[in-house]
Amino acid sequence: MPCRSFPTFTGHNYERAIMSSKEENVQYFLNLIKKSRQGKFKVYIGMIAGVGKTYRMLQEAHEMLRSGLDVKIGYVETHNRADTEAMLEGLPVIPRKKVFYKGKELEEMDLEAIILQHPEVVVIDELAHTNIEGCKNRKRWEDVMELLEMGINVISAVNIQHIESLKDVVKDISGISVGERIPDKVIQEADEVVNIDLTAEELINRLKAGKIYRPEKIQLALDNFFKTENILQLRELALKEVASSVERKVENEVIPYEKGIKRDRILACISSSEKTPRGIIRKAARLSSRYNTSFITLYVQTPSESVERIELSAQRYLLNHFKMVTELGGEVLQVASSDVLGEIINVCRERRVTTLFMGHPSFRIPYVWFDIMKYKRFMKALAELDIDLIIVS
Numbered sequence: 001m002p003c004r005s006f007p008t009f010t011g012h013n014y015e016r017a018i019m020s021s022k023e024e025n026v027q028y029f030l031n032l033i034k035k036s037r038q039g040k041f042k043v044y045i046g047m048i049a050g051v052g053k054t055y056r057m058l059q060e061a062h063e064m065l066r067s068g069l070d071v072k073i074g075y076v077e078t079h080n081r082a083d084t085e086a087m088l089e090g091l092p093v094i095p096r097k098k099v100f101y102k103g104k105e106l107e108e109m110d111l112e113a114i115i116l117q118h119p120e121v122v123v124i125d126e127l128a129h130t131n132i133e134g135c136k137n138r139k140r141w142e143d144v145m146e147l148l149e150m151g152i153n154v155i156s157a158v159n160i161q162h163i164e165s166l167k168d169v170v171k172d173i174s175g176i177s178v179g180e181r182i183p184d185k186v187i188q189e190a191d192e193v194v195n196i197d198l199t200a201e202e203l204i205n206r207l208k209a210g211k212i213y214r215p216e217k218i219q220l221a222l223d224n225f226f227k228t229e230n231i232l233q234l235r236e237l238a239l240k241e242v243a244s245s246v247e248r249k250v251e252n253e254v255i256p257y258e259k260g261i262k263r264d265r266i267l268a269c270i271s272s273s274e275k276t277p278r279g280i281i282r283k284a285a286r287l288s289s290r291y292n293t294s295f296i297t298l299y300v301q302t303p304s305e306s307v308e309r310i311e312l313s314a315q316r317y318l319l320n321h322f323k324m325v326t327e328l329g330g331e332v333l334q335v336a337s338s339d340v341l342g343e344i345i346n347v348c349r350e351r352r353v354t355t356l357f358m359g360h361p362s363f364r365i366p367y368v369w370f371d372i373m374k375y376k377r378f379m380k381a382l383a384e385l386d387i388d389l390i391i392v393s
Contacts (some may be wrong), residue, residue, distance in 0.1 A: 039148040043127070043190045046155040047238040048231060050212030051196045051203060053157035054078065057123050057230040058087040060155065064121055065091065072119040075140075077126050081211060089122035094122075101132045108132055111143045114152070121153045128162035141182045143191070156184060160238040164328055165282040165289070173233045174225055174390055184289055185329035193245035195238050196361035200231040248292045264288075268330070268357040269344055270306055270321050272314035277359050280392045281321065284357045285328040297325040298333045300340045341378040348387055355388045 044053040054076060064071045073093040078084040094117060097110040108131060112120055127212055129140040137143050144154050161170040164181045171177050189192060198206075204226065206212055213221055268284035270276050281297060288295035299318065303309075322332050337343040341391075348356060382389055 039153040041190045042155045042192045046159050046196045047234040053196050070120040074114050074124040099132045127156045127158040128182045141186045165285040183327040195242040196314040200228045213298045264291040264293045265353045267353040268297045272318050275391050280357045295330045300343045301336045345381045357390050
């Protein structure tokens with residue numbers, strides 16, 4: 001099972017808490033050293049397609065080129081927009097590589113060529129793109145992380161609807177489930193996040209003028225994703241994301257000593273049941289991002305869910321949950337116990353949790369009174385530990 005296994009906790013352990021704090025400080029210092037060797041990462045965020053992210057990246061590339069920097073275009077998607085294609089002229093482009101897939105010749109970003117040329121700055125568009133089978137990495141954001149580790153500075157772009165933890169929110173807004181997404185940790189790794197902002201009226205005018213899509217697609221876009229109410233809500237999400245990024249930068253770089261006393265800790269509880277809302281994990285990730293802290297996802301394995309007894313479908317649900325936690329930058333914690341609520345309290349106490357995410361409690365018909373009393377004791381314990389409880393429907 002792809003997660004870290006921990007022993008059952010039996011109560012508050014002061015010495016262990018101190019050791020945990022020391023380990024966090026050491027890890028923070030090691031992360032600073034690693035970060036200093038990495039390339040710088042700049043991300044342009046847009047609320048929707050057509051706001052001008054690619055155009056702005058190319059504009060910046062021209063400015064860097066005039067300043068004498070070794071800047072290359074690793075991958076840019078112009079979408080046949082005349083203004084963007086014109087901006088690409090005069091910039092050194094690393095040719096794309098040809099990839100054969102299902103009998104067709106396709107083009108992908110040439111990661112190996114970028115590494116070989118090792119420019120000071122490389123511009124890479126479409127951060128959420130899924131690479132064709134046969135490429136070294138499955139996702140383009142993984143290519144970017146590799147380039148950063150090699151000391152190459154990267155400028156990239158993504159639309160707000162491609163951020164993993166916002167999947168459910170974007171679906172509620174637009175009715176569309178976005179397939180290609182990036183983990184929140186990718187944005188959190190960025191040294192600079194810039195919002196390319198337009199009013200809804202300006203964006204719709206650009207669309208109607210044919211500056212975003214071909215004429216035959218304009219009305220379809222206006223009737224679907226480009227509705228004014230959708231644009232306004234997506235714009236709000238983009239502004240909030242950039243504001244959160246600026247807040248993290250202030251806390252990490254302007255007042256780094258305050259990082260050590262930050263006490264916000266998020267715990268999300270999941271189970272092997274298909275009824276466990278995946279929104280628990282996404283909302284915990286969003287809140288931890290806003291608080292500039294990490295989050296833990298706890299799975300309490302009951303005797304009926306032991307390796308010998310758990311159903312294959314339940315294992316699949318768990319694996320999907322664990323994968324999502326990892327992609328969102330969280331920690332998976334697995335504990336074996338028959339007392340689920342008691343174990344949650346133990347972990348809350350051990351990890352000094354401040355906010356707990358759970359699904360709605362269910363009570364067994366023959367044992368309703370017993371379950372209710374047990375849940376009341378659980379709530380009392382949370383109150384004594386001063387932990388906020390968020391029930392996710």
